Amino acid sequence: MAYSEKVIDHADKPRNVGTLDKNDPNVGTGLVGAPACGDVMRLQIRVNDDGVIEDAKFKTFGCGSAIASSSLATEWIKGKKIEEAEAIKNVDIVNELNLPPVKIHCSVLAEDAIKSAIQDYRAKQAARRGGAPPAHAQAEAERPTVT
Amino acid sequence: MAIKLPIFMDNHSTTPVDPRVLAEMVPYFTEKFGNAASRSHSFGWAAEEAVDYARERIARLIGASSEKEIVFTSGATESDNLALKGVAEYYRDKGNHIVTTVTEHKAILDTCKRLEKQGYEVTYLPVDRKGLVDPDEVRKAITDKTILVSIMLANNEIGTVQPLEAIGKITRERGVLFHSDAVQGIGKVEFDVQKMNVDLASITAHKMYGPKGVGALYVRRSKPRVRLVAQMDGGGHERGNRSGTLNVPLIAGFGKAAEIAQLEGREEAGRTLRLRERLRTKIQDALDETYVNGSLEHRLPGNLNISFNFVEGEAMMMAIKDVAVSSGSACTSSSLEPSYVLRALGVGDELAHSSIRFGIGRFNTEEEIDYVADLVIAKVTHLREMSPLYEMHKEGIDLKSVQWTAH
Numbered sequence: 103m104a105y106s107e108k109v110i111d112h113a114d115k116p117r118n119v120g121t122l123d124k125n126d127p128n129v130g131t132g133l134v135g136a137p138a139c140g141d142v143m144r145l146q147i148r149v150n151d152d153g154v155i156e157d158a159k160f161k162t163f164g165c166g167s168a169i170a171s172s173s174l175a176t177e178w179i180k181g182k183k184i185e186e187a188e189a190i191k192n193v194d195i196v197n198e199l200n201l202p203p204v205k206i207h208c209s210v211l212a213e214d215a216i217k218s219a220i221q222d223y224r225a226k227q228a229a230r231r232g233g234a235p236p237a238h239a240q241a242e243a244e245r246p247t248v249t
Numbered sequence: 250m251a252i253k254l255p256i257f258m259d260n261h262s263t264t265p266v267d268p269r270v271l272a273e274m275v276p277y278f279t280e281k282f283g284n285a286a287s288r289s290h291s292f293g294w295a296a297e298e299a300v301d302y303a304r305e306r307i308a309r310l311i312g313a314s315s316e317k318e319i320v321f322t323s324g325a326t327e328s329d330n331l332a333l334k335g336v337a338e339y340y341r342d343k344g345n346h347i348v349t350t351v352t353e354h355k356a357i358l359d360t361c362k363r364l365e366k367q368g369y370e371v372t373y374l375p376v377d378r379k380g381l382v383d384p385d386e387v388r389k390a391i392t393d394k395t396i397l398v399s400i401m402l403a404n405n406e407i408g409t410v411q412p413l414e415a416i417g418k419i420t421r422e423r424g425v426l427f428h429s430d431a432v433q434g435i436g437k438v439e440f441d442v443q444k445m446n447v448d449l450a451s452i453t454a455h456k457m458y459g460p461k462g463v464g465a466l467y468v469r470r471s472k473p474r475v476r477l478v479a480q481m482d483g484g485g486h487e488r489g490n491r492s493g494t495l496n497v498p499l500i501a502g503f504g505k506a507a508e509i510a511q512l513e514g515r516e517e518a519g520r521t522l523r524l525r526e527r528l529r530t531k532i533q534d535a536l537d538e539t540y541v542n543g544s545l546e547h548r549l550p551g552n553l554n555i556s557f558n559f560v561e562g563e564a565m566m567m568a569i570k571d572v573a574v575s576s577g578s579a580c581t582s583s584s585l586e587p588s589y590v591l592r593a594l595g596v597g598d599e600l601a602h603s604s605i606r607f608g609i610g611r612f613n614t615e616e617e618i619d620y621v622a623d624l625v626i627a628k629v630t631h632l633r634e635m636s637p638l639y640e641m642h643k644e645g646i647d648l649k650s651v652q653w654t655a656h
Contacts, residue, residue, distance in 0.1 A: 105567070113567055119635045136653035137599035137638060139579060140561055140587070144637035161637040165563035165578070169635070 105166055106200035112170035117177050120159040121144040127230050141168045141208065145215035147177060147187075149223055153181050155187055167205040171195050171212035180238025184220050204225045206219070252620050260456075260551060260610030261405050261433060262575060263493035266502065267458035267611070273505035274460065277498035283503040284409055285495045291562045296497045303504025311431070311450060311508040312441035313467055321469040321500055325432045326466040328451035329356040331466055331491065332428045335477030336449070337364050339425075344394035350374045350382045350411075351593045352404055354430055358449075360400075363623035369423050370394070378589060380409030380594050388419045397426045402450075403434035406577060406606060407543030408552025410438050417446030426475060432456050436510030437518050442467060448475050454499065457612060459506030463499035466490075521609050526620050528607060529553050531622035536629055538642070542577075542591055542604060551609035556600040559639035560632040565605055567627040572621050577604035598646075 105113075122129045128148050135142040136155040140165030148157040158176040162169045174195055195201070195209035257265070274456045277283070285300045287293025288413050303382050304316035305559060313319065322328045349361055351373045361371040393399070403410045413429060418429040428449040431440055436457045442450060453464035455539060468490065469475045483492030508610065533539055538558035557565060562578030577588030578601070587601035596604075605625075609618070633639040638648060 110567075113564065115634060120639065133637065134654070137602070138597070138653070140598075140602040142637055142653070148464060161635050163559060163636045163642060164561050165637045166567040168561070169564060 108174075108199050109167055109170040109201070111163070112173040112199070113166040114191050116160075116169055116173040118159050118173065118180070120150055120162060121161065122157065122159050127226050128142075129221070130219040130221070130226065132218025132220075132222060134214045134218055135164070135211050137163065138165060140182060141212050143168065143172045143215040145172060145219045147179065147219045147223060151186060153185075155182055156186060164208065165205075168208040168211065169200055170199055171201070171208045172215060174198060175212040175216055179216060184223070187216055188220055190216060198233075210233075252616055254614075256572045256621060257509050258607050258609060258613060258617070259575055260607065260608035261408075261549075261606065263455045263461065264458045264610055265346060265612060267506065267509060268462055269509060270459050270505045271483050274498040274502040277501050281499070282499070284285055286484065287495055292305055293409050296495075299497055299501045299504075300495055300630060303500045303507070305576045306504040306511075307452070307465055307507045308338075308467075310511045311435065311452070311467060312443045313469075314443065317469060317488070318467055318470050320468055320490045321495055322464045322466055322491055322505075323462060323496075324455070325354075325430065325451045325453035326356040326464075327491075328453070328464050328466040329354070329430055330360050331480050332449045332451060332468075333357065333360045333364065333397070333399060334480050335490070336428070336475070337367075337369055338478035339476045340396040344392075344396040345369045346372070346392055346394040346396065347391045348374065348387060348395060348398045348425075348496070350376060350400055352376050352380060352407075352409075352527050352590045353399070353401055354405055354432070357399055357401070357430055360600065376409075376593055379547070380542075380590070381544060381547060382411055382416075382525045384412055384415040384419055387416050387560055388423075388470075391419070391423050391425055391516055395423070395425050397428060399428040399430070401432040402429050402440055403431070403438060403549050404543070404553075404590060406588060407554045407594070408433070408549035409543045410434060410547045410549065410553070412502045413440075413447065415443040419445040420448075421633060426473070433549060436507075436514040436540050437521075437551065448473065451553045452507055454503035457510050459503045460499045463496055463501070463503050496646045517611055518550045520615070521611075522614065524613060525553050525607075526607050527615070528622050529545075529555070531619070533626055535622075535626045540596075540600060542596055542600075553607040553609070555607070556596070556603040557605065557629045557632075558603055559598060559642060560629055561602055562604055565603075565628065568632060569621075572624065574608075575606045577606070578602045579655050588615050 113243035124131045127140045130147045133144045143162045147155045150156045158180045160172040162172045199222040266532045281295045283292030283296040285296040304319045308316045426448045430451045450467040456462040481492045540556045542554040562576030577591045592603040
């Protein structure tokens with residue numbers, strides 16, 4: 103299969119590879135996919151007090167299109183408010199990277215990863231304000247969950 | 250020495266035509282272009298002579314007792330179809346049961362599926378963790394309705410070489426015909442239809458440095474005499490087994506390729522084995538969590554099928570794009586299912602997604618092996634740095650304990 107130039111560019115030079123401290127209350131972590139399916143994405147965001155994503159990092163196990171989708175996702179959400187990041191749709195990624203039909207699931211996974219990271223961030227913030235029991239939050243942080 | 254890129258290390262998919270083979274073919278396109286079935290003039294005689302010479306060379310390579318036992322086809326897929334359908338149809342009154350294995354090539358498996366729809370029964374034998382079929386399982390599977398056992402010489406993905414001699418003893422004892430798809434192993438590992446009691450064998454030229462588009466089916470003519478119902482009707486070529494004008498230049502090339510394989514196969518196997526082991530040890534000495542799929546002992550000399558845990562196969566192939574290899578990852582196929590061969594071995598889907606098949610052949614050099622080994626080590630290391638699975642593994646998280654969501 104021939105890849106689009108943008109996929110090759112992201113796969114060769116992925117942006118924002120790395121790890122944020124998952125125990126930081128301002129960091130939200132999304133882990134989606136499954137090894138048996140051939141792709142797993144972990145996307146992390148650090149949100150400041152204004153609700154702006156000031157940093158985003160990812161690590162992906164998956165094909166070139168999966169790596170490119172998550173790399174692009176981190177690039178797009180950095181500097182955005184979480185509501186704006188939440189509005190990103192998988193078709194935006196498909197269009198930007200010219201993904202063929204067989205690779206659309208990669209873009210879906212990237213969208214899921216963004217949403218999952220935001221959800222995790224919000225859950226942490228709620229717990230901090232006395233919402234959920236801390237023990238639960240602790241267990242969540244210890245053991246990666248998948249939405 | 251400078252390395253010329255890209256490097257072809259996918260010699261199970263096909264092989265380049267050996268220059269000596271090409272030289273043998275050329276005159277049959279231009280000067281000696283006759284139809285081998287033309288009996289009335291010298292053009293036809295020259296073509297027929299070339300075809301018969303190729304038959305002899307191929308017969309000699311596989312230990313056939315007569316060149317008349319070689320039926321030319323368009324390739325091994327046609328040979329497999331002709332063997333299975335032709336035998337099934339001819340021996341229908343005798344029985345309707347076929348025994349094969351789960352790791353056969355699709356040309357066998359899909360043909361078996363079609364036969365099942367037509368009322369035949371097929372037993373698909375399992376293989377062990379190394380990809381080997383147990384001859385005792387073959388013995389147990391044979392019933393009084395069994396007409397044919399079809400087991401490949403060597404697997405195209407993992408290179409596992411099956412114990413054909415032991416299986417042939419059983420089929421001969423039980424009076425059941427024995428077919429082998431010998432495509433991947435011919436000229437690389439021992440294959441002798443007499444010694445192994447093989448009654449039918451599929452071969453193709455393009456896996457042994459011959460041209461694409463020509464193959465053969467070996468059909469034993471005595472003890473026992475194997476009969477087929479032709480699957481292609483027409484002028485009655487190939488003793489009525491396969492109608493259609495013979496492709497003389499390709500057949501001439503096939504014959505030359507067979508001769509080279511016979512004369513040089515043993516030495517070449519030794520050389521490719523050394524290169525394979527050089528590649529394997531370099532990679533495995535440098536990287537943790539790598540797993541060779543299939544048997545190291547009973548294996549094609551040029552095959553290395555290896556899983557790089559925590560790295561996805563297609564991403565790996567993209568990262569080493571100057572090296573032509575293939576992967577058992579789902580992403581490389583349109584089916585989105587990982588390799589059925591690896592699955593049959595009990596390799597988990599995650600490791601199947603991480604598998605790369607290197608196929609080392611006649612024209613690969615030691616310099617290429619060293620280049621590929623260094624490149625693979627660097628790229629696996631790089632991809633693992635961006636793999637969440639590798640990070641979790643390093644943190645001591647058991648990936649099997651994580652609740653993943655299938656998608």
